[in-house]
Amino acid sequence: MVEINNITIKKAHEGLKDKSFSSLELTEEIFKVAANSESVLHAHLVLMHDEAVKKAKETDSRIAKDGMIGELDGIPLSIKDNMNLKGYGTTCSSKILSNYISPYDATVVKRLRENGTIFVGKTNLDEFAMGSSTENSAYGPTKNPWDPDCVPGGSSGGSAAVVSVGSALGSLGSDTGGSIRQPASFCGVVGFKPTYGTVSRFGLIAFASSLDQIGPITKTSEDAKIIYNAISGYDSKDATSLNLKSASLPEDSSAKVGIVKELMGEGIADDVKSEVERVIKILEEEGHQVSEVSLPMTKMAISIYYLIAPAECSANLARFDGVRFGLRKDGNTSYEMSDKTRAEGFGDEVKRRILLGTYALSAGYYDAYYGQALKARNQVVNEFKEVFKSVDYLISPTTPSTAFKFGEKTTNPLEMYMSDLCTIPANLAGLPAISIPTGIDDNGMPFSIQLMSPELTDISLLNFSSYIEKIIAFDQVPSKWRKEP
Amino acid sequence: MPEDFDIQEIAKLASIELNKDELKRLHKELEIILEHVEALSNIKLGDSDITIHPLGIDLTLRDDKVEEGLSHDESISNAPDRKDGYFKVPPSMD
Numbered sequence: 001m002v003e004i005n006n007i008t009i010k011k012a013h014e015g016l017k018d019k020s021f022s023s024l025e026l027t028e029e030i031f032k033v034a035a036n037s038e039s040v041l042h043a044h045l046v047l048m049h050d051e052a053v054k055k056a057k058e059t060d061s062r063i064a065k066d067g068m069i070g071e072l073d074g075i076p077l078s079i080k081d082n083m084n085l086k087g088y089g090t091t092c093s094s095k096i097l098s099n100y101i102s103p104y105d106a107t108v109v110k111r112l113r114e115n116g117t118i119f120v121g122k123t124n125l126d127e128f129a130m131g132s133s134t135e136n137s138a139y140g141p142t143k144n145p146w147d148p149d150c151v152p153g154g155s156s157g158g159s160a161a162v163v164s165v166g167s168a169l170g171s172l173g174s175d176t177g178g179s180i181r182q183p184a185s186f187c188g189v190v191g192f193k194p195t196y197g198t199v200s201r202f203g204l205i206a207f208a209s210s211l212d213q214i215g216p217i218t219k220t221s222e223d224a225k226i227i228y229n230a231i232s233g234y235d236s237k238d239a240t241s242l243n244l245k246s247a248s249l250p251e252d253s254s255a256k257v258g259i260v261k262e263l264m265g266e267g268i269a270d271d272v273k274s275e276v277e278r279v280i281k282i283l284e285e286e287g288h289q290v291s292e293v294s295l296p297m298t299k300m301a302i303s304i305y306y307l308i309a310p311a312e313c314s315a316n317l318a319r320f321d322g323v324r325f326g327l328r329k330d331g332n333t334s335y336e337m338s339d340k341t342r343a344e345g346f347g348d349e350v351k352r353r354i355l356l357g358t359y360a361l362s363a364g365y366y367d368a369y370y371g372q373a374l375k376a377r378n379q380v381v382n383e384f385k386e387v388f389k390s391v392d393y394l395i396s397p398t399t400p401s402t403a404f405k406f407g408e409k410t411t412n413p414l415e416m417y418m419s420d421l422c423t424i425p426a427n428l429a430g431l432p433a434i435s436i437p438t439g440i441d442d443n444g445m446p447f448s449i450q451l452m453s454p455e456l457t458d459i460s461l462l463n464f465s466s467y468i469e470k471i472i473a474f475d476q477v478p479s480k481w482r483k484e485p
Numbered sequence: 486m487p488e489d490f491d492i493q494e495i496a497k498l499a500s501i502e503l504n505k506d507e508l509k510r511l512h513k514e515l516e517i518i519l520e521h522v523e524a525l526s527n528i529k530l531g532d533s534d535i536t537i538h539p540l541g542i543d544l545t546l547r548d549d550k551v552e553e554g555l556s557h558d559e560s561i562s563n564a565p566d567r568k569d570g571y572f573k574v575p576p577s578m579d
Contacts, residue, residue, distance in 0.1 A: 103559040196539050210537060236547035240538060243545075303522040314499060321500065323572050325563035334574045335500070343502040351501055352514055355492070358499040359515070372525050374535035381536055413514055414521055430539025455540055 004029045006477050009169050009223040013071045016063070023063070023074030027056040027118055030076045034120070034167035041143045043152070043161035044121040045081050045091060052076065052118050059116060071226045073116030078168035080159045081122035082129055083214070084203040085109050092205050093137035094127045096345025097326045106203020107238070108172060108214050108231040115230045120168045123158030127347045128317065129179055129207045131155050132419045135410060136349045144186060145478040146445055150403040153183030153419075159217045160187040164478060170218040170227055174204055176211045177305050178398075178423025181435035181450060184217050186403035188437040188446030188476065190469075191217045192224040192462065193423075195455050196430030197242035199228075200235030208312035209240070211305075211427045221436060221466035228458065242456075249392045249453060249460040251467060253286045258293035258391035263422045269401040275447040276397050279438055282471060283395075293387045293394070297380045301424040302417055304380065307360050307373035308428075313350075314357030320345065352413060377428050384429045388454045393464060396422050398435040398450040402443070422450055432458045434465045437474050446476075490516070 002021040004012075015021050031049050038044060059074040068074070079085055082092045084102035086109075091097045105113065112119075126136035134142040134157030142157040144150040145165040152161045156173030160183035163171055173180040175193040184191025192215045199214045206212060216227035234243040249255065259280060264273055284290050322328035322341035329344050331337035346354070360369040387394070400421050409416040426433035431452050439447040451468070453461040492512040496503045503511065538544070557570060566573040 100563050103555055103562055197542070210539065239544040239546060240542075241545070242540070242542065244542075300525060300528065303525045306518060307522055307525070318500075322565060323574055324561075326565070328565035331575060333579060334577050337575055338500045339502040342500055346501065351503075351507075352511060352518075354499050354501065355495050355511060356515055356518060359490075359495050359519075362495070362498060368526060369522070371535070372528075372530065373522075374537070375530040375533050376525055376528060377539075378534045378536040379530065381539060381541075412517070414517055417518075428536075428539065 002026050002029045004033070004166055006166070006219065006475065007169065008219045009071065009075055009226050010220070012075055012169055016074050017068060023059045023118065024053065024056040026074065027052050027076050030120055030167060030169070033165060037145070037165045037167055040148055041145060041161050041165060042140055043124055043142045043158040043165070043167065044078065045093070045124050045139055045158070046088060047121040048088070048119055052120055055118050059118065069116045072112065072230055074118060075169055076118040076120045077112065078120045078123050078159060078162050078171040079109060080125055080156050080171065080173050082125060082174060082205045083109060083172060085119065085122065088122060090205060091139070092128045093125045093139055094345065094347065094350070095138045095327060096320050096341070099327070100325050104203065107200035107235045109203065111231050123156070123162055123171060125158055126155035127350050128205070128313070129155040129174055129176055130313070130349050130353055132178070132182055132416050133409070134158065135406065136347055138347055141406065144403050145480070146188060146403070149405055150445060151186065151406055153186035153403065155179040156217065157183045160184050160189055160191065163187070163189045163217050163219060166477070170216055170223055172214055173217050174212055174214050175427065176208050176309060177427050178420040180215045180217060181398050181423050181433060182420060185398035185435045185437070185446065185448035188478070189217055189219055190221055190224050190434065190436050191215070192228065192434045193426060193432065194228060194232060194458050195432045197240050198232045198456070198458060200238040200241050202235055202237035206316040208309040209316060210312060211309060221434065221462050221469055224434070225459065225462040225466070228462065244456060246456045246459055247454065249457050249464070251460055251463040253288055255393060255464060256289045256391045257283055258291055258387060258394045260298065260394050260396045261292050261294045262296065262298045263396035267400050267418060267421055268397055271441055272397045272399070272401060272447065275439055276395065276449055279449050279472065280395065286471060291391065293391060295383045295387060295425065297376065297383050298425045300376055301380065301428060302421060304373045304376045304428060305420070305424045306356070306417060307369050308377065310353040310357030311360045311370050312357070314354045314361065317350070317354055349413070380425060380428045384431060392453065393461070394452040396450050398422055398448045402441045402445040402447060426452050431455055432461050434461055436465050436469055438472050439474060440476060
């Protein structure tokens with residue numbers, strides 16, 4: 001019997017290595033958790049039980065014969081349903097892709113396969129990764145494992161919930177403005193957005209190409225590093241993929257930490273601020289040099305983001321017109337077919353962003369909106385560069401509040417957009433950023449902090465956050481799912 | 486906020502058919518969002534550089550070599566309608 005409650009990838013690997021359990025036993029336990037939780041949480045859109053069991057049996061035989069490939073060999077992981085996994089649907093939680101079957105593997109999926117990963121299933125998200133709560137999924141929302149009345153965050157809400165509850169040992173999410181880190185924060189797990197370009201986007205259904213980045217959601221930073229090492233690296237199939245050497249920073253008490261002044265003020269809940277201050281105090285006690293730094297343009301980050309991301313989304317989603325894949329609604333002309341297909345296939349938030357982006361790119365307004373946003377983005381990049389001359393890492397809250405209730409932010413889109421206040425700057429600047437859980441609020445919902453670092457210092461950031469995790473020693477999991485009902 | 490903000494025209498450009506209720510609601514929502522992002526127009530950025538790739542790196546193209554990819558059948562396997570290996574669509578004009 002495998003005790004998988006709170007088991008990490010690292011521990012599972014050790015268990016497989018010393019033959020405490022087999023990959024098949026581990027996989028069956030994971031599916032037991034899924035069976036016990038999915039009817040309430042709705043975190044997976046598809047569970048791949050039969051294929052996973054088959055693969056686990058093959059893995060056990062191969063390991064017995066040839067030994068293990070690496071730390072992900074025989075480890076059950078889930079994939080956000082906006083990445084292609086050959087032979088399975090990729091719905092992006094949209095009606096417009098309800099019948100789409102992936103004819104190929106995304107590069108990240110291919111690399112996980114080569115590392116011996118067992119795929120548990122595809123996870124729920126806000127339609128086309130647009131949202132912060134999974135309430136925009138055409139297939140119904142995912143619930144937060146800590147309190148099913150609360151949202152799990154989004155857009156990678158399913159990917160965060162499965163790790164939190166234990167129906168996968170880790171998962172892949174995608175992060176355009178915080179879609180890995182924000183749900184990880186709401187669900188009390190670790191979410192890592194790598195440097196833009198270090199992980200291939202080939203096979204990820206594009207939302208905003210200059211911002212999108214795939215990354216891991218796990219129980220620990222150490223596990224995030226294991227997945228990051230497997231999926232990162234140059235890919236000729238992604239024109240934005242980097243082939244550059246990584247850089248390193250101090251990873252212990254000699255590291256200098258900057259507190260982002262603008263992310264500790266207006267719009268951030270008092271209890272969230274207090275929690276970040278508690279962590280800062282611990283860092284100071286450990287001997288870190290901690291200072292306040294200013295990034296004035298972060299106040300403009302939401303405005304910049306909500307011009308650039310919709311502009312890119314309006315171009316990227318133009319391909320869903322009923323011709324090559326997905327839903328088709330009949331029309332007398334191909335134009336009418338497209339108009340009707342998109343009207344029927346897209347949900348409200350996706351329509352809103354396509355229209356906003358179309359407007360921002362339209363003749364006469366391009367320079368005033370999109371052009372201005374690109375210039376302002378450059379200022380954000382420059383401000384980060386300047387600040388990183390004096391500090392190694394930046395610390396801030398991940399989210400302005402802990403997980404909110406369903407329906408709380410659905411009436412005014414701007415209110416929902418504000419939940420990405422702290423996470424968007426790292427996307428605009430392409431920087432690595434990680435959210436790690438640190439405590440529990442008065443309502444029993446997880447608190448977290450966000451750490452950011454200069455471009456290409458991903459491994460140092462992961463090692464540093466791992467070091468902080470050990471000091472903070474947060475190890476709680478949602479109590480309701482501790483034992484089988 | 487531009488005075489000639491025409492949601493019907495934007496919907497046409499975006500190729501999304503919208504009913505009267507949707508037009509009204511989306512017009513209001515876009516107004517709220519555009520009012521918020523208007524703050525950007527007050528910043529003096531002059532002719533400063535723009536950012537496309539956040540790391541300021543040029544896009545790279547792979548070598549022009551034949552590689553194994555999707556077959557023709559796989560490429561069109563998700564098409565809602567097809568004939569003789571082609572995508573089949575209604576005429577472009579009435």
